[in-house]
Amino acid sequence: MRLRQRCAGFTLIELLVALSVMAVLAMLSWRGIDGMARIQAQTQARADDVLSLQAALGQWTADLDAIQQIPRQNAIDWDGRVLRLTRRPATVGVDGALVVAWTRRVIDGAGQWLRWESPPLRSRGELDQAWARAGLWAQNPGDEERKREVRIAPIDEWQIFYFRTDAWTNPLSSEGIPALPPGVVAPVVPGSATPEGVRLVLVLPEGQTLSGKIVRDWVRPTLGGGKS
Numbered sequence: 135m136r137l138r139q140r141c142a143g144f145t146l147i148e149l150l151v152a153l154s155v156m157a158v159l160a161m162l163s164w165r166g167i168d169g170m171a172r173i174q175a176q177t178q179a180r181a182d183d184v185l186s187l188q189a190a191l192g193q194w195t196a197d198l199d200a201i202q203q204i205p206r207q208n209a210i211d212w213d214g215r216v217l218r219l220t221r222r223p224a225t226v227g228v229d230g231a232l233v234v235a236w237t238r239r240v241i242d243g244a245g246q247w248l249r250w251e252s253p254p255l256r257s258r259g260e261l262d263q264a265w266a267r268a269g270l271w272a273q274n275p276g277d278e279e280r281k282r283e284v285r286i287a288p289i290d291e292w293q294i295f296y297f298r299t300d301a302w303t304n305p306l307s308s309e310g311i312p313a314l315p316p317g318v319v320a321p322v323v324p325g326s327a328t329p330e331g332v333r334l335v336l337v338l339p340e341g342q343t344l345s346g347k348i349v350r351d352w353v354r355p356t357l358g359g360g361k362s
Contacts, residue, residue, distance in 0.1 A: 183287075183343045190286040191350055193249065194334065197221055197234050198352045201328055204231060207261065209328045212294045212305050216272030218265060223254055230254035231261060235268035238292050239275075247286040247336070250279065290337045297331030297353075305329075330354050 200221040203209045210219040216237040223232055233252040238245050250271050252264035271279040295302045334350040 187287055187344060187348075190247070190249075191334075191348075193286075194236070194350065195352055196224070197236075198332060199355055200224070202231050203328065204261065207265075210332075212296075213269070216269060217294055218268045220261070220265075228254050230256040233261065233264040233268050235272060236286075237272035238289055239272070241285070244339070245289050245291075247289045247292065248283050249286055250283045252282070287336075288339050288342065290339050291335075292337070293335040295333035295335070296329035297333065298329050302331075302333055328354060 197219060198210075201209050202220050202222045204220055207220060208218075210217070212218075216235050218233060218235045220231050221234055223230065232254060235250040237248055237250075239248055240246070250268055252268070255261045255264055267279060271283065275283070294305065296305050297303075331351060331353045334348075334352070336348045336350075338345045338348065
């Protein structure tokens with residue numbers, strides 16, 4: 135006698151339940167992967183912003199370390215809007231001096247910290263012209279001046295303090311002096327001594343991967359000590 139073997143299978147309800155469970159597991163897995171991807175992207179963005187800001191502050195320090203005193207010329211000047219300085223070229227074997235400027239300007243509705251650098255200067259006339267161009271660049275830059283600027287980081291505010299005679303002082307306040315008319319550059323005061331230290335205060339915008347206040351102190355290398 136041949137026995138007929140009954141084949142077991144899934145009912146429609148069991149199949150629907152299994153598919154529902156698999157769909158829920160797939161959705162949970164996708165949310166987990168998506169969350170991990172977002173965290174990774176945010177971490178990478180923060181790391182990139184930290185590295186970029188570190189490089190910017192390193193350039194700021196390098197500019198101050200390389201300040202070059204030239205007769206009848208300010209080595210460093212802050213007029214409440216732009217910080218200008220004369221420095222040695224970073225490239226070995228290049229003669230002359232550079233004029234470097236730092237400022238904040240609103241671009242596309244957001245404040246940006248900017249740096250400008252002149253080509254190597256080998257005459258008094260070139261130096262005076264570059265110094266004036268750096269001041270004009272901070273106020274109303276033309277196309278030629280913009281070619282030599284670099285966007286550093288978004289900032290809401292910035293302040294500069296000098297360390298002189300054992301105290302930090304605000305050399306000029308952008309809130310305490312009237313804005314210069316377009317085309318007018320702060321005059322050079324020959325013989326102004328380089329301060330013993332320079333304090334930079336940056337206020338980074340809210341809502342960015344990096345926000346809040348950053349304070350960076352620089353001390354003139356010849357002093358051989360720290361100020362805080």
